Amino acid sequence: MKIVIINYGAGNIQSIMFAIERLGFKAVLSNNPVEIKSADKVIFPGVGEASSAMTKLRESGLDSLIPQLKQPVLGICLGMQLMCNKTEEGNTKGLGIFNVDVLKFSNNVKVPQMGWNQIYDLKTDLFKDISENEFMYLVHSFYAPNCAESIATTNYDVEYASALQKDNFYGTQFHPEKSGDVGEKILGNFLKM
Amino acid sequence: MLAKRIIPCLDIKNGRTVKGVNFVDLRDAGDPVELAEIYSAEGADELVFLDISATEERRKTLVNIVRSVAEKINIPFTVGGGISSVEDVDILLNNGADKVSINSSAVKNPQLINDLAQKFGSQCVVVAIDAKQIDGQWIVHLVGGKVPTELNLFDWAVEVAERGAGEILFTSMDNDGTKNGFANEALAKLSELVNIPIIASGGAGNIQHFVDSFKEGKADAALAASVFHFKEIEIKALKQELRNNNIEVRI
Numbered sequence A: 001m002k003i004v005i006i007n008y009g010a011g012n013i014q015s016i017m018f019a020i021e022r023l024g025f026k027a028v029l030s031n032n033p034v035e036i037k038s039a040d041k042v043i044f045p046g047v048g049e050a051s052s053a054m055t056k057l058r059e060s061g062l063d064s065l066i067p068q069l070k071q072p073v074l075g076i077c078l079g080m081q082l083m084c085n086k087t088e089e090g091n092t093k094g095l096g097i098f099n100v101d102v103l104k105f106s107n108n109v110k111v112p113q114m115g116w117n118q119i120y121d122l123k124t125d126l127f128k129d130i131s132e133n134e135f136m137y138l139v140h141s142f143y144a145p146n147c148a149e150s151i152a153t154t155n156y157d158v159e160y161a162s163a164l165q166k167d168n169f170y171g172t173q174f175h176p177e178k179s180g181d182v183g184e185k186i187l188g189n190f191l192k193m
Numbered sequence B: 001m002l003a004k005r006i007i008p009c010l011d012i013k014n015g016r017t018v019k020g021v022n023f024v025d026l027r028d029a030g031d032p033v034e035l036a037e038i039y040s041a042e043g044a045d046e047l048v049f050l051d052i053s054a055t056e057e058r059r060k061t062l063v064n065i066v067r068s069v070a071e072k073i074n075i076p077f078t079v080g081g082g083i084s085s086v087e088d089v090d091i092l093l094n095n096g097a098d099k100v101s102i103n104s105s106a107v108k109n110p111q112l113i114n115d116l117a118q119k120f121g122s123q124c125v126v127v128a129i130d131a132k133q134i135d136g137q138w139i140v141h142l143v144g145g146k147v148p149t150e151l152n153l154f155d156w157a158v159e160v161a162e163r164g165a166g167e168i169l170f171t172s173m174d175n176d177g178t179k180n181g182f183a184n185e186a187l188a189k190l191s192e193l194v195n196i197p198i199i200a201s202g203g204a205g206n207i208q209h210f211v212d213s214f215k216e217g218k219a220d221a222a223l224a225a226s227v228f229h230f231k232e233i234e235i236k237a238l239k240q241e242l243r244n245n246n247i248e249v250r251i
Helices: A014-022 A033-038 A050-059 A062-068 A078-082 A179-192 B034-043 B058-072 B086-093 B104-108 B110-119 B153-163 B186-193 B207-215 B235-244
Strands: A003-006 A028-029 A039-044 A071-078 A083-089 A098-104 A112-121 A134-140 A142-145 A151-154 A160-167 A169-171 B005-013 B047-051 B076-081 B099-102 B127-134 B139-140 B145-152 B167-172 B198-201 B219-226
Touching: A003 A014, A014 A028, A014 B058, A014 B139, A028 A179, A028 B186, A033 A062, A033 B110, A039 A078, A039 B005, A050 A062, A050 A078, A071 A078, A071 A098, A078 A142, A078 A169, A078 B145, A083 B153, A098 A160, A112 A151, A112 A160, A134 A151, A134 A179, B005 B034, B005 B076, B005 B235, B034 B058, B034 B235, B047 B058, B058 B076, B058 B086, B076 B127, B086 B099, B099 B104, B099 B110, B104 B110, B104 B139, B110 B127, B110 B153, B139 B153, B153 B167, B153 B186, B167 B186, B186 B198, B186 B207, B207 B219, B207 B235
Parallel strands: A003 A028, A003 A039, A039 A071, A071 A169, A083 A098, B005 B047, B005 B219, B047 B076, B076 B099, B099 B127, B127 B167, B167 B198, B198 B219
Antiparallel strands: A098 A142, A112 A134, A142 A160, A151 A160, A160 A169, B127 B139, B139 B145
């Protein structure tokens, strides 16, 4: 199986590489459209700030490539947010895969949300054999509101979508690669799709 | 609900953990990677590695540790000690660290906080603040509490948050090593003053101290070293007791 992690200079990719290795697979880093298109699974990571990440995607033409992919694609954290219509962070237009706008948490809570929170109302095979209310590791200041494409919900300030799915596209706000054994299992579920 | 975090802190010197550790089942008590795996298995929510070595090869050694830890464990970890530039942070994050903690270098060059937040995002910038009370004022100290600065703890905390820190690790030098509990009054004040998470550090001696740091100190996370290393407190039992006190934890 060929797993490609999209490399556009956005954040800590090493942890995802190691997590995939612990699951018994190998991943390659690439920003080459041919290589990305030929992958069995594509992971779209992202840490950092939305507008500069989108600029990097546009510069390399990945912004038009990603929405056309046909194989299972998993966006993680900022990667998931960039797959939405737009985000309040830097007033940034996203890839428009998920039909939802990303908003900032209010000041009623500490921002960023940092740490372990529960996921529930789990849907799709991404959460196959995963119990409701498991804790996942999250670090983020912006969130996707609950919507038709939600496949997991988390409560912080409001109830929001901590995972999204549309067709072959999946996104998790949490970091499966940093969420203990359960997180690793979710990543494994994705790789088995 | 977002869980309160329990964070063991490992001091690293020349690639080895220091401060006696009391794990009978360890093959090598000085191996940071093996300790990290054990804490992770016991339910630690995060780990902090503090590099206290002063050799020229320190950076290379630290990078190797970071890589090995990231390879083995699947919970987040922070690296601190001697980090003073964007390049330092770049190398550590690229090798698998999730966050870095800066202390003296932030006091000497506050712009570093802005630069790191802008380049890597606030989520990976922890500003560690060591402070103790002098004439009733909480004063920021450097070099492990030896050198006082002009800075007031609360003013400095507000400034680092404004500059883009994602989290504050507050160590009360008055409490550190006493095992008499955390500096809950100062913690609670910090928590009300800034809108980023606060990690309590310094003073953990028993389970009740952790309960108090969350209830009275309003901390988001609590960090300790020796009580975990010497197995005076086991993380599983600690978390169970926190839950009994209606504090949300990940079990």
